[in-house]
Amino acid sequence: MSFSFKRLLPHILVLIGFVVLSLAYFSPVLQGKKINQSDIMHYIGMAQQQKEFAKSSGEETYWTNSAFGGMPTYQLGAKYPHNYIKKLDLSLRFLPRPADYLFLYFIGFYILLLSLKVDFKLAALGSLAFGFSTYMIIILGVGHNAKAHAIAYMPLVLAGIILTFRKKYIVGFLLTTVALGLEIVANHFQMTYYLMLLVIVLGIAYLIDAYRKKLVPHFFKSVGLLSIAAILAVGLNATNIMATQEYVKESSRGQSDLTINVDGSPKEVTSGLSRDYITEYSYGILETFNLYIPKFMGGGNREDVGKDSETYKAYINLGASPIEALDASRNAPMYWGDQTIVEAPAYVGAVIIFLFVLGLFLVKGRLKWWLVGGTILSLLLSYGKNFGFLTDLFIDYIPLYNKFRAVSSIQVILELCIPVLGIFALVRLFNDFEKDEEKFKALKHSVAITAGLALIFLVFKSTLFDFESFRDDQYIQAYGQPFIDAIIEDRKSLMSADTLRTLILVLLSAGTIYLFLKKKLSEKLVVIVFAVLLLFDLVSVDKEYVNNDNFVSAIKVDKPYQANSADKEILKDKGHYRVLDMSSEGQGKPGRAAYFHNSLFGYSAARMGRYNELLDFHVYKNNMNVINMLNTKYIIAEEQGQIFPYTNTDANGNAWFVSNTKVVNTANDEIVALDSLNTKTTAVLIQSVFSENALKSAYQVDSTASIQLKEHKPNYLKYESTNPSDGLAVFSENYYKQGWNAYIDGKLVPHLRVNYVLRALEIPQGKHTIEFKFEAQVVKTGSKVALASSVIFGILLLVGLFFEVKNSRT
Numbered sequence: 001m002s003f004s005f006k007r008l009l010p011h012i013l014v015l016i017g018f019v020v021l022s023l024a025y026f027s028p029v030l031q032g033k034k035i036n037q038s039d040i041m042h043y044i045g046m047a048q049q050q051k052e053f054a055k056s057s058g059e060e061t062y063w064t065n066s067a068f069g070g071m072p073t074y075q076l077g078a079k080y081p082h083n084y085i086k087k088l089d090l091s092l093r094f095l096p097r098p099a100d101y102l103f104l105y106f107i108g109f110y111i112l113l114l115s116l117k118v119d120f121k122l123a124a125l126g127s128l129a130f131g132f133s134t135y136m137i138i139i140l141g142v143g144h145n146a147k148a149h150a151i152a153y154m155p156l157v158l159a160g161i162i163l164t165f166r167k168k169y170i171v172g173f174l175l176t177t178v179a180l181g182l183e184i185v186a187n188h189f190q191m192t193y194y195l196m197l198l199v200i201v202l203g204i205a206y207l208i209d210a211y212r213k214k215l216v217p218h219f220f221k222s223v224g225l226l227s228i229a230a231i232l233a234v235g236l237n238a239t240n241i242m243a244t245q246e247y248v249k250e251s252s253r254g255q256s257d258l259t260i261n262v263d264g265s266p267k268e269v270t271s272g273l274s275r276d277y278i279t280e281y282s283y284g285i286l287e288t289f290n291l292y293i294p295k296f297m298g299g300g301n302r303e304d305v306g307k308d309s310e311t312y313k314a315y316i317n318l319g320a321s322p323i324e325a326l327d328a329s330r331n332a333p334m335y336w337g338d339q340t341i342v343e344a345p346a347y348v349g350a351v352i353i354f355l356f357v358l359g360l361f362l363v364k365g366r367l368k369w370w371l372v373g374g375t376i377l378s379l380l381l382s383y384g385k386n387f388g389f390l391t392d393l394f395i396d397y398i399p400l401y402n403k404f405r406a407v408s409s410i411q412v413i414l415e416l417c418i419p420v421l422g423i424f425a426l427v428r429l430f431n432d433f434e435k436d437e438e439k440f441k442a443l444k445h446s447v448a449i450t451a452g453l454a455l456i457f458l459v460f461k462s463t464l465f466d467f468e469s470f471r472d473d474q475y476i477q478a479y480g481q482p483f484i485d486a487i488i489e490d491r492k493s494l495m496s497a498d499t500l501r502t503l504i505l506v507l508l509s510a511g512t513i514y515l516f517l518k519k520k521l522s523e524k525l526v527v528i529v530f531a532v533l534l535l536f537d538l539v540s541v542d543k544e545y546v547n548n549d550n551f552v553s554a555i556k557v558d559k560p561y562q563a564n565s566a567d568k569e570i571l572k573d574k575g576h577y578r579v580l581d582m583s584s585e586g587q588g589k590p591g592r593a594a595y596f597h598n599s600l601f602g603y604s605a606a607r608m609g610r611y612n613e614l615l616d617f618h619v620y621k622n623n624m625n626v627i628n629m630l631n632t633k634y635i636i637a638e639e640q641g642q643i644f645p646y647t648n649t650d651a652n653g654n655a656w657f658v659s660n661t662k663v664v665n666t667a668n669d670e671i672v673a674l675d676s677l678n679t680k681t682t683a684v685l686i687q688s689v690f691s692e693n694a695l696k697s698a699y700q701v702d703s704t705a706s707i708q709l710k711e712h713k714p715n716y717l718k719y720e721s722t723n724p725s726d727g728l729a730v731f732s733e734n735y736y737k738q739g740w741n742a743y744i745d746g747k748l749v750p751h752l753r754v755n756y757v758l759r760a761l762e763i764p765q766g767k768h769t770i771e772f773k774f775e776a777q778v779v780k781t782g783s784k785v786a787l788a789s790s791v792i793f794g795i796l797l798l799v800g801l802f803f804e805v806k807n808s809r810t
Contacts, residue, residue: 585643
């Protein structure tokens with residue numbers, strides 16, 4: 001027992017160190033403060049209704065009416081039965097947010113390096129390089145929590161796979177199952193997809209190696225085991241995966257039925273997102289050097305250049321007061337790359353990139369090639385439209401690639417691969433596999449490449465680059481050419497300062513290795529020196545963008561919105577209706593209206609596809625017939641800074657009987673017909689729906705016909721109708737056939753889609769009770785699969801542990 005504890009003690013100390021570092025970086029959490037994340041603020045607004053409903057009823061709803069006219073909650077933090085892998089995830093994230101994600105970065109990468117038989121000291125060093133990589137910290141600052149969550153589990157998945165290939169079949173299988181299950185729990189399928197691409201690269205490298213070593217049977221045995229692990233991991237997350245798969249077809253990421261754009265021009269027909277939308281955030285090829293020199297391209301869109309800058313002087317020359325000039329200089333437009341929005345450079349680190357280059361010379365075999373392959377693939381794909389050949393190839397021919405946008409985020413793969421190879425450079429440096437002459441030669445080449453590159457940029461920057469941005473024209477028009485000349489001078493200064501910084505760090509790193517090779521420094525001291533260099537290198541940059549100023553009192557995060565006078569007035573109406581917030585605050589904070597009301601807008605990258613098209617074609621154009629059919633009873637308006645609610649007396653209401661149906665042939669015709677359709681009297685639908693439901697062209701509607709909403713919950717609506725004739729009722733609710741079921745007097749009946757997005761129901765004459773219930777069969781089925789998978793994995797876990805213990809005693 002004492003021997004086992006002695007072996008565990010270094011790892012326990014490392015874990016404690018990770019906890020301390022995580023809390024130290026985000027130290028305000030120790031005072032009860034929370035980080036103010038813009039994306040999370042929007043999410044809180046979107047999820048408020050379902051949370052309040054769960055709190056008051058004790059029931060989970062899988063539909064919310066709070067945003068975009070109503071949508072499933074599958075991508076809004078829905079909680080599912082028998083989701084035990086989620087409970088494990090919550091247990092691992094025991095630190096206050098966002099320190100919990102930083103801790104996961106550290107621990108996952110640490111286990112990955114241990115699985116590669118790296119000494120614990122170097123494994124801890126690598127964890128610092130990965131966890132403090134600037135991109136990893138920046139996404140926590142802006143609230144991309146799901147992305148950070150998924151990235152944090154990536155190394156753990158790789159560790160399980162590598163252990164399996166190392167013939168540690170039981171441990172590898174169990175770790176892969178759990179790690180991949182946790183990866184899927186994070187619910188950021190784009191990051192999981194990118195991990196899959198890296199796993200394929202790794203698999204190819206291992207297959208080639210197995211073929212060379214005549215170990216192909218072992219390779220396929222490992223692949224078979226890993227496939228079972230993947231199936232089990234998917235089973236543990238069955239409900240979420242099945243629900244997402246069902247919903248994605250109806251979401252803005254699914255295939256559209258339209259073949260025209262808003263202006264009537266032909267639309268690119270795709271099974272996923274449009275090419276322009278996918279590549280909107282494409283990494284500039286020149287921006288590659290941001291990975292090595294933080295402000296090579298100026299940093300972020302808004303940089304603090306201070307009082308001594310040319311920008312400050314330019315503002316003074318324009319007549320600004322010293323205070324105004326200083327304030328403006330703290331938000332100077334320094335970024336001169338091609339992307340529209342950049343919060344901060346995706347800086348990997350001068351020190352770790354130097355070690356990565358050293359690793360290119362010292363590290364041999366399959367490890368090097370899958371790491372280099374993953375790095376190159378992710379870099380080239382991150383260029384997006386700037387490297388169109390490869391990007392188009394993946395969009396057109398690689399399954400699911402066209403489901404994701406912001407291609408620059410695939411750089412998370414290189415941000416994982418680079419530290420691994422960098423640490424292995426030190427592993428090779430410390431062992432005797434290479435002669436000292438080879439190590440000196442590798443060091444010389446690495447310094448020549450990295451320091452040489454920095455020197456070229458430092459000396460020839462004005463010759464090589466113009467430092468101009470596509471945004472500069474707007475500043476020239478507003479302030480004149482001298483102002484932009486000052487901006488350019490500051491961009492040059494930033495590049496010079498950070499290039500010099502990188503050069504110094506490279507030389508210090510190289511000097512440390514040189515002294516080690518000359519037997520002047522011990523291994524332990526080298527690790528300590530590199531820990532200091534890495535922390536200084538990365539944390540000093542991280543702190544420029546995410547620091548204590550990002551934290552506020554917990555109440556401001558938990559309740560980010562305060563009801564204004566318009567909200568309070570509207571909330572007096574306890575009915576069921578929608579609100580269109582046209583105020584400047586509502587437009588700037590798209591989740592705000594959803595926090596208080598049932599909003600026409602919201603904040604989600606996976607909103608209902610047809611509803612999103614309705615917004616583009618009609619709502620954004622202020623088509624009141626369409627706005628009315630969505631039962632928009634209140635419009636929050638603003639005049640001269642004053643916000644007030646406008647009561648829209650023309651809103652169609654919750655439901656109404658129509659007297660006519662307009663039949664069209666295609667989805668194009670249906671959405672265009674809404675331009676001039678009187679939605680109060682006529683419903684438009686396509687021919688196939690009309691024929692399938694045997695509808696009439698006209699219905700008798702007199703003054704006695706009525707349909708009234710009597711009860712409403714997010715997942716339940718109850719109406720009472722009276723009509724002397726058979727009628728067609730239209731409901732101001734989004735149509736979603738996979739969850740909503742219609743009942744007349746307790747009997748399940750089919751309902752249909754009209755007006756491109758709304759529900760309709762043919763109701764026989766007389767008095768009737770109509771109910772709509774959100775009954776997600778996918779949740780029931782998925783929960784059963786999750787339970788069965790959990791039981792199976794539990795049995796396999798016990799059996800596996802039994803054999804591991806047994807084998808350890810023999």
